[in-house]
Amino acid sequence: MPHVRKSVAVCALVLFAAASLAAQGSPRADINSVNARFMATFNRGDAAGVGQFYSTDAVLMPPNSAAVHGRANIGNAWAAFGKAGGTNLKLSTTELVAHGDMAHEMGTYSLDIKPPKAAAVHDHGKFIVIWKRDPKAGWQLYRDIWNTDVPAPTH
Amino acid sequence: MPHVRKSVAVCALVLFAAASLAAQGSPRADINSVNARFMATFNRGDAAGVGQFYSTDAVLMPPNSAAVHGRANIGNAWAAFGKAGGTNLKLSTTELVAHGDMAHEMGTYSLDIKPPKAAAVHDHGKFIVIWKRDPKAGWQLYRDIWNTDVPAPTH
Numbered sequence: 001m002p003h004v005r006k007s008v009a010v011c012a013l014v015l016f017a018a019a020s021l022a023a024q025g026s027p028r029a030d031i032n033s034v035n036a037r038f039m040a041t042f043n044r045g046d047a048a049g050v051g052q053f054y055s056t057d058a059v060l061m062p063p064n065s066a067a068v069h070g071r072a073n074i075g076n077a078w079a080a081f082g083k084a085g086g087t088n089l090k091l092s093t094t095e096l097v098a099h100g101d102m103a104h105e106m107g108t109y110s111l112d113i114k115p116p117k118a119a120a121v122h123d124h125g126k127f128i129v130i131w132k133r134d135p136k137a138g139w140q141l142y143r144d145i146w147n148t149d150v151p152a153p154t155h
Numbered sequence: 156m157p158h159v160r161k162s163v164a165v166c167a168l169v170l171f172a173a174a175s176l177a178a179q180g181s182p183r184a185d186i187n188s189v190n191a192r193f194m195a196t197f198n199r200g201d202a203a204g205v206g207q208f209y210s211t212d213a214v215l216m217p218p219n220s221a222a223v224h225g226r227a228n229i230g231n232a233w234a235a236f237g238k239a240g241g242t243n244l245k246l247s248t249t250e251l252v253a254h255g256d257m258a259h260e261m262g263t264y265s266l267d268i269k270p271p272k273a274a275a276v277h278d279h280g281k282f283i284v285i286w287k288r289d290p291k292a293g294w295q296l297y298r299d300i301w302n303t304d305v306p307a308p309t310h
Binding site for chain 1: 214216217218219220221222250252254255257259261281282283285298300301302303304305306307308
């Protein structure tokens with residue numbers, strides 16, 4: 001029964017591959033871990049440091065600004081958000097769907113903004129992040145866009 | 156050589172599946188076509204009508220608003236954008252990556268806003284859409300988020 005022997009060999013290969021994938025952790029667990037480190041980095045005052053969690057070819061898409069291309073520029077953009085008084089960032093994932101080495105995440109954020117000489121404002125909103133898995137560095141933010149739930153000021 | 160015959164059968168099946176996929180058109184071409192119909196619908200004054208391009212379980216994530224869940228509510232949200240004076244919508248795709256029955260799109264938009272008793276304003280910004288392919292209806296918007304490139308008004 002040669003095709004039975006072949007099937008057994010194929011199954012062994014599939015199980016080996018599955019075991020290798022499992023060793024990497026699930027996309028959900030790995031991305032949760034990056035998000036936890038992202039928040040901890042920002043909230044300890046190292047806003048520029050969150051740039052390290054983006055891929056070198058990432059695009060950051062902040063409201064009221066042109067898109068920001070590349071990890072170095074993204075670190076600078078986050079540094080500016082920190083200087084503007086952003087603190088106490090919370091990210092919460094409501095959907096994560098992985099497709100091989102990419103994944104999309106939908107979630108909500110909240111943030112306090114305490115400018116140097118003004119009252120603190122609480123902001124909250126929603127985001128989509130496209131994640132990409134680098135063979136060495138693991139899951140990295142590849143595309144990142146958000147907006148606020150707070151109504152626009154009326155004029 | 157039973158496993159050779161089996162391999163031929165498997166290859167025939169793979170080729171048949173590939174041919175079936177090709178008959179559907181490429182994700183890029185199909186999504187371009189939906190985007191063209193989306194713009195045409197909105198720009199002929201049928202803002203509510205763009206709801207038909209979303210999946211029944213879609214989430215719309217507009218700036219300055221809570222997320223909007225479901226096709227019917229999304230049609231109503233677009234109707235409100237139309238009433239607020241939105242016109243001349245242009246969508247432009249800068250990246251489209253398909254993963255089986257899902258795809259992510261990054262792009263830019265521009266829009267004129269002409270409220271009933273005020274001067275027209277030109278808005279432009281960026282978006283991410285997660286697309287999902289329905290077995291019958293084809294590609295539909297599943298998650299849709301955007302924000303403006305225009306700086307926030309200073310107070």
